[in-house]
Amino acid sequence: MAAAGGAAGEDARRSVRVVRFGDPSGVVLARERVRAPRGNDVVVAVTHASLGATDVLARRGGYVFQPVPGFVTGYDFVGVLESESAVSVALGLRAGMRVAGVLPRMGSHTTLLVVSPTLLVAVPDGLDPASAAVAPLDAVTAALALQLAGPAPRILIQGVSGPVGSIAAQLAERAGRTVVGTASSPVDGVATIDYRDPDWPARAVEAAGGPFGAAIDHTGSPRVAETLSPDGTLVHTAFAGRRGHERGDSLRGSARAAVARHPRERVCSVPFFVLRHRPAYRRMLSGLLADVAEGRLRSARPQTFALDEVWDAHRAAEGAEPGRKVVLELRAG
Ligand SMILES: NC(=O)c1ccc[n+]([C@@H]2O[C@H](COP(=O)([O-])OP(=O)(O)OC[C@H]3O[C@@H](n4cnc5c(N)ncnc54)[C@H](OP(=O)(O)O)[C@@H]3O)[C@@H](O)[C@H]2O)c1
Known part of the structure; x- marks a missing residue:
């Protein structure tokens, strides 16, 4: 497993990329380098990430904030913090903790993320990662x-x-x-x-x-x-x-x-909210995850797919039954 210092390198992560708009055949699994963390950035080993209506829309090329082909899908994620920085420590986020977050632009369907710790909150103890992953976005x-x-x-x-x-x-x-x-x-x-x-x-x-x-x-x-x-x-x-x-x-x-x-x-617009109102976003997400963990809020039941089954995951997300949400399992976590 690549850690903070060793994250940059060949084949360090696997990512779900849309290389052609349309049906799930335009989705590929890419092996790629990861940029080394800069400043207060931290590395998250992503274990689970939801795949929903917005990902399907972006795959088809119809999303309002549509990235060009070659983009990595996914807005939210759950994972394990692999490194820490002065800012993450100030926020109470230490290496080894389980974290969740929403990105201000797509890119969470990858096994290693290098992100600002201000995007992250701790996942409450006792909340399993797949159930946590359906909630953030x-x-x-x-x-x-x-x-x-x-x-x-x-x-x-x-x-x-x-x-x-x-x-x-x-x-x-x-x-x-x-x-x-x-x-x-x-x-x-x-x-x-x-x-x-x-x-x-x-x-x-x-x-x-x-x-x-x-x-x-x-x-x-x-x-x-x-x-x-x-x-x-x-x-x-x-x-x-x-x-x-x-x-x-x-x-x-x-x-x-x-x-x-x-x-x-x-x-x-959640991407805009995450981008512009970071403390309010973190407070909101922490509170909502606590609600899910303590049973005050019922979120969708996860329907999990391994990363190698991402094409099936896309098909399932197109017709997800009420109460279910597709979750990609990026690593056993
Ligand atoms: N603004 C943001 O930042 C943001 C973030 C996340 C998601 N979204 C968007 O929010 C929307 C909802 O997300 P979701 O994941 O809950 O979507 P979803 O899984 O696609 O659920 C769609 C819901 O809409 C219902 N529906 C279908 N046609 C309808 C119609 N003509 N009138 C009223 N309801 C209709 C469906 O009911 P039946 O199943 O009974 O047909 C279903 O309950 C999506 O469009 C998604 O892209 C926006």
Whole structure:
């Protein structure tokens, strides 16, 4: 195992790279050098990393922050800290500890990461690494979307059977809010409206007992506005409603959201949050992992694939059943 000093070198790590947009055949496993840590950077031996909707979208070439072919997939990860620095020690992160994090740009599907320790938090004792790995990106997305949504007592959560929607619903209910979700089949513990019903906006308002003060949406559907009160807030986590148009829809939708007044619209971007609000991101992620470890938050159940099965992992992520999330096992950890 390459450690901090010995990390740079031939074949030091294996990475999942997308070399051609499209189906999983455009994914390769590359052996490559690792840059030596600079300044306060630390080395993380990645053991597990989630593979979800954003990775599939980026593989197809439709992601709003689309990297050019040759990029490494993955935003979040769990691993073991292989080295330490003055900053990591100041943050309480010592070599040998289990850590988790979200990157501000894709690249976590690799066996060795050289990163700033300010991206990392400790994984609570007792939380197994695959279960920890499903949480960082999705839980931070859900928590950030709720923060942007504000304190409205009634909230609509689109895609409540998905990993992000499910966590958002739990956090909102825990805060005493009335939650109605949309999905194609009922979700345990949440009033669920079938989004295929042409009258779904009216049905959602009826189920909530009145118009919503906030909605979290990943589809970009203009119909979400029908569910909101005039002073409501619409939070976009994605604009994924029209397959093959996601990138253009995201760019247009984000531009519209910047000037929208009734309802007020906000774009939830975890990469931007991680980049610009590091202490808040770390506090949020630590709290959410503690919630998962202590059973206050139910995250998706991991469906694990070995690194050599990454193509199967991509196929599984395209049709993950409700309540499951694909996790790549990068090393036995
Ligand atoms: N903004 C960020 O920083 C950020 C970070 C992470 C993820 N995301 C995005 O957040 C979104 C949700 O993530 P996820 O992992 O939970 O996604 P996911 O696994 O793709 O789940 C999608 C959910 O949407 C539902 N759905 C499908 N079509 C719908 C429609 N027309 N109307 C309403 N709901 C519909 C699905 O329900 P059924 O299964 O019942 O069909 C499912 O519950 C994704 O688009 C992802 O790319 C954004």
